[in-house]
Amino acid sequence: MPHLEDRIKDLARRAGSDIVGITAVERLADAPPSGDAAYLLPSARSVVAFAVALDPLITEAYLGKREWIRHCRERKEVVQRLYRIGDEVAEFLESEGFEAVNVDINNNYRPEEGAADVTEMTEFHPEFSLRYAGVAAGLGRLGWSGNLMTPDHGALVELGSVITSAPLESDPLLEESPCDRCKMCSLVCPVGMIDSKASVELRIAGRIETIARKRSNTCCWIGCTGYEGLHASGRWSNWSPYRLGAPLPEDDEELNGLCIALQKADPQMQIEDNSFDDFRRAVFDPDWFYMTVCGYCRGVCSPRRSERIANRRSIASSGQAALAADGRHVAASEDSVEFETPFGVSALIAEGPEDGADRLSESAGRSPMDAEVLRLYHSGRLDRIDSGSKD
Ligand code: B12
Numbered sequence: 210m211p212h213l214e215d216r217i218k219d220l221a222r223r224a225g226s227d228i229v230g231i232t233a234v235e236r237l238a239d240a241p242p243s244g245d246a247a248y249l250l251p252s253a254r255s256v257v258a259f260a261v262a263l264d265p266l267i268t269e270a271y272l273g274k275r276e277w278i279r280h281c282r283e284r285k286e287v288v289q290r291l292y293r294i295g296d297e298v299a300e301f302l303e304s305e306g307f308e309a310v311n312v313d314i315n316n317n318y319r320p321e322e323g324a325a326d327v328t329e330m331t332e333f334h335p336e337f338s339l340r341y342a343g344v345a346a347g348l349g350r351l352g353w354s355g356n357l358m359t360p361d362h363g364a365l366v367e368l369g370s371v372i373t374s375a376p377l378e379s380d381p382l383l384e385e386s387p388c389d390r391c392k393m394c395s396l397v398c399p400v401g402m403i404d405s406k407a408s409v410e411l412r413i414a415g416r417i418e419t420i421a422r423k424r425s426n427t428c429c430w431i432g433c434t435g436y437e438g439l440h441a442s443g444r445w446s447n448w449s450p451y452r453l454g455a456p457l458p459e460d461d462e463e464l465n466g467l468c469i470a471l472q473k474a475d476p477q478m479q480i481e482d483n484s485f486d487d488f489r490r491a492v493f494d495p496d497w498f499y500m501t502v503c504g505y506c507r508g509v510c511s512p513r514r515s516e517r518i519a520n521r522r523s524i525a526s527s528g529q530a531a532l533a534a535d536g537r538h539v540a541a542s543e544d545s546v547e548f549e550t551p552f553g554v555s556a557l558i559a560e561g562p563e564d565g566a567d568r569l570s571e572s573a574g575r576s577p578m579d580a581e582v583l584r585l586y587h588s589g590r591l592d593r594i595d596s597g598s599k600d
Pocket residue numbers: 241242243244313314315316317319332333334335336337338339340341354355356357358364365366367368369403409410411426427429430433503504505506507
């Protein structure tokens with residue numbers, strides 16, 4: 210009879226995991242508080258950590274603004290797969306008489322003092338950190354960006370974990386970090402979240418992980434949700450068509466206030482049961498569209514340095530994104546025009562003829578913000594700001 214550890218790993222691989230490893234909870238004892246597995250399962254003894262890789266070709270096309278929707282759809286499929294892997298591993302452990310919790314794949318934050326809901330959060334501490342678990346289980350190391358970087362897939366992985374009461378043997382830690390400090394992650398962040406020089410140190414599994422000093426998490430929230438997509442150079446953006454029209458505040462308190470104000474104005478946040486209430490339900494809803502406009506610090510981070518440099522060049526020459534009349538995000542052209550919106554941001558809208566290709570089929574596909582902006586645009590209620598070329 211193979212060892213329990215081998216049976217778990219076999220099961221995870223057969224369910225679609227590209228990398229799987231195990232750590233005893235003791236290894237996470239020196240990690241920051243979100244490494245505490247007992248927060249979700251008081252009887253926790255071990256964590257099974259697993260990762261599913263993204264297709265590098267789909268990511269390259271996304272970064273170069275050649276194709277947007279495939280990456281969004283792939284991320285949804287990957288998250289569904291991670292939930293299923295976790296369910297199978299947890300059910301197996303329970304059938305062996307242990308307790309097990311399949312950790313939510315995202316949007317699982319600890320309550321924050323003074324924050325009524327996610328719109329008022331600024332820290333976003335997770336119930337349990339899947340990155341810390343990945344380091345402790347030997348899947349990879351924290352890269353300069355703070356993302357988990359693996360030897361074979363770089364940071365192009367999404368993570369899952371099952372916390373269990375089963376006492377399991379830990380896998381070896383990854384000795385050498387795959388991150389060579391190329392700093393491409395810092396260069397491709399449109400909102401300047403990742404410092405290129407200053408660092409902070411975290412301790413995990415007896416090791417020091419040195420990562421970039423980052424701005425408040427609200428900085429990424431603003432860039433990754435897409436309230437601001439434009440890089441300070443003004444030459445390229447992520448896949449967001451929205452612009453703040455002014456640099457982000459230097460002061461983190463002001464930045465946090467801006468993020469809260471933007472979230473309060475965002476039509477998505479007015480919906481009662483959005484993906485922040487129940488990420489799992491959203492991910493398995495066939496009509497839910499995984500709106501992705503950034504993640505560039507992770508997408509750029511291929512395993513090989515030459516690929517990372519090429520990815521960065523491709524981003525820097527990809528131009529800006531615009532919102533097409535049918536809800537797609539497209540590479541902006543000379544037909545794209547900037548309009549004021551009532552949501553604290555302006556929107557770059559592609560006014561050219563629709564090409565009909567690659568239409569959004571998901572009925573709830575557009576983000577509520579895109580849908581509202583287009584509704585106002587089509588009814589002639591948006592003021593034009595600028596008619597300059599945006600390509
Ligand atoms: C919260 C969160 C965010 C927040 C905050 C990020 C953060 N650093 O915490 C925001 C919205 C900014 C974010 C952005 C992104 N995220 Co995110 N996110 C998460 C989530 C839920 C937890 C992240 C985490 O582990 N934070 C803790 C650590 C890593 O953060 P830290 O800054 O180093 O923590 C410091 C302090 O806060 C303190 N601390 C840590 N924990 C606690 C707890 C308490 C109570 C206290 C007081 C202090 C404290 O100690 C640290 C040292 O000072 C995970 C899912 C999960 N449950 O793990 C996904 C996850 C990390 N995200 C992911 C991704 C891909 C992204 C993005 C690339 C966007 C995207 N989705 O495409 C960007 C990357 C930004 C970046 N460079 O870090 C992936 C990462 C994959 C990978 N290869 O690493 C994850 C694992 C989701 C998944 N299932 O795959 N994310």
